[in-house]
Amino acid sequence: MSSVFLPSDIFHVVFGLLSNEAEGPDVQTLSACCLASSEIGNICEAYLYACIHIVCGEGHASLDRKPGHIPQCAITVRQLKATLSRRPYINRFIRTLGFYWRRPNAAARQELCEFMERIQPHNVQTLYISSSYIVSWNQVDVPVQTFFYSLLESPNLRRLEVSNLDDFPLHIAFQPQPQIRSLGMSMLLLANVPGVSTGDYILPWMTKSITLESLFLGGLATDLMTDTLIRWRRADGEPLFDFSAISKLSVTLSFVYFDRDLQLTHGIITQSKNLRYISLHGTRIFRFKQALTLTGVKVQTGMISEMLSGALQQTKNTLEVLALIMYPNATSPLGNLPEFLSFDGCTFASLRCIKIQLYVYRNIEGELPNDGAWSRLADVLADKEKFPMLEKVEIWMKFNGWPEEPRDMIDIFLSLGHSMVEGQFRDRGVVFKADYFTFQSYKRLI
Numbered sequence: 001m002s003s004v005f006l007p008s009d010i011f012h013v014v015f016g017l018l019s020n021e022a023e024g025p026d027v028q029t030l031s032a033c034c035l036a037s038s039e040i041g042n043i044c045e046a047y048l049y050a051c052i053h054i055v056c057g058e059g060h061a062s063l064d065r066k067p068g069h070i071p072q073c074a075i076t077v078r079q080l081k082a083t084l085s086r087r088p089y090i091n092r093f094i095r096t097l098g099f100y101w102r103r104p105n106a107a108a109r110q111e112l113c114e115f116m117e118r119i120q121p122h123n124v125q126t127l128y129i130s131s132s133y134i135v136s137w138n139q140v141d142v143p144v145q146t147f148f149y150s151l152l153e154s155p156n157l158r159r160l161e162v163s164n165l166d167d168f169p170l171h172i173a174f175q176p177q178p179q180i181r182s183l184g185m186s187m188l189l190l191a192n193v194p195g196v197s198t199g200d201y202i203l204p205w206m207t208k209s210i211t212l213e214s215l216f217l218g219g220l221a222t223d224l225m226t227d228t229l230i231r232w233r234r235a236d237g238e239p240l241f242d243f244s245a246i247s248k249l250s251v252t253l254s255f256v257y258f259d260r261d262l263q264l265t266h267g268i269i270t271q272s273k274n275l276r277y278i279s280l281h282g283t284r285i286f287r288f289k290q291a292l293t294l295t296g297v298k299v300q301t302g303m304i305s306e307m308l309s310g311a312l313q314q315t316k317n318t319l320e321v322l323a324l325i326m327y328p329n330a331t332s333p334l335g336n337l338p339e340f341l342s343f344d345g346c347t348f349a350s351l352r353c354i355k356i357q358l359y360v361y362r363n364i365e366g367e368l369p370n371d372g373a374w375s376r377l378a379d380v381l382a383d384k385e386k387f388p389m390l391e392k393v394e395i396w397m398k399f400n401g402w403p404e405e406p407r408d409m410i411d412i413f414l415s416l417g418h419s420m421v422e423g424q425f426r427d428r429g430v431v432f433k434a435d436y437f438t439f440q441s442y443k444r445l446i
Contacts, residue, residue, distance in 0.1 A: 019047040053098035098128035116147040131164040186218035209242040243271040250279035323355040338376035382424035398437035
């Protein structure tokens with residue numbers, strides 16, 4: 001049967017799945033579908049151009065230093081201008097819009113201003129604003145600022161993520177009827193919000209609290225969060241942010257202000273009633289003061305300790321995915337990971353997947369390529385009583401300071417891991433993978 005005779009609903013379902021993949025739209029497949037026929041292309045274009053991430057600066061969008069969010073959707077201002085000249089109607093399809101600053105020249109800024117005149121801000125539901133370097137909001141051209149204001153004021157904006165923008169006017173997005181459900185901030189040295197130093201700023205026009213479902217705070221964003229997010233109040237005294245519905249939380253626990261960030265993180269956790277994924281980036285670990293309901297935990301830490309192990313044991317009945325980003329000690333490339341995963345005999349009844357990212361430094365010599373570390377890890381993971389539902393184990397290694405070639409010792413070490421751990425899993429059907437760290441492997445972490 002010819003594709004043109006298939007119901008259009010089928011194409012909408014297929015293209016919708018391709019555009020909503022976990023790692024972002026499948027741009028390559030969607031582009032190919034647009035060329036299949038004019039009928040299919042007319043349907044597919046709305047999904048292909050639903051996500052646009054503009055690289056504002058010199059160079060090509062496919063080169064290094066691409067935006068961290070949805071890099072496959074990256075396009076330069078000049079490329080986008082050429083596309084719009086051929087298909088001026090695609091501006092109404094844009095739902096996810098990103099801007100990545102890479103020291104734009106005068107020509108790029110002019111082209112960006114021309115592009116902004118064609119965008120319909122009220123259609124944008126997700127907005128990313130990031131930079132390859134820290135830039136002050138005051139350095140952004142006035143027409144560009146005005147355009148961003150219109151995006152922030154959109155009643156349909158559901159997700160906002162900002163990074164490396166100093167003095168960003170965050171409060172513009174807080175409307176009388178706020179619809180934002182996901183908020184991400186990273187390396188905001190100071191947000192341009194009145195009362196930021198005291199955290200006592202009142203938003204009198206707010207008619208309801210912002211109910212967040214996802215919150216990401218990286219870099220120095222905890223400075224803003226500590227002073228404002230928790231203590232902000234509306235005119236009626238109710239909190240600006242309602243954390244009861246939050247399901248995903250990611251916080252960078254700074255080394256200098258660790259205790260402050262820890263207290264703040266705990267405050268958000270205690271308000272949540274639906275927390276499923278938590279990502280903690282830091283160098284020290286603590287024990288949660290309350291039982292948590294988590295289906296995914298991601299922790300970046302330089303010290304895997306009994307305190308963290310104890311915290312995770314509180315999730316033994318609900319935890320489905322455990323993801324760790326570790327910096328092992330100088331005596332073993334696996335550090336004390338085997339001992340950490342022993343969990344003192346605790347049974348994780350629902351744990352399906354363990355993902356681990358290890359940063360291995362050049363000064364590690366003790367067990368490379370010795371198989372002692374893998375042997376201990378294999379014994380722990382093979383415990384059926386501890387992990388009865390385990391389906392997959394992934395270990396990704398980034399060898400910092402190691403020469404690119406030759407990598408014989410590293411290859412031997414990874415090969416030993418496969419042979420020893422897979423041998424324990426052979427009769428259980430558990431999939432095991434140990435390989436070099438890649439950008440794709442990092443994106444697969446929670």
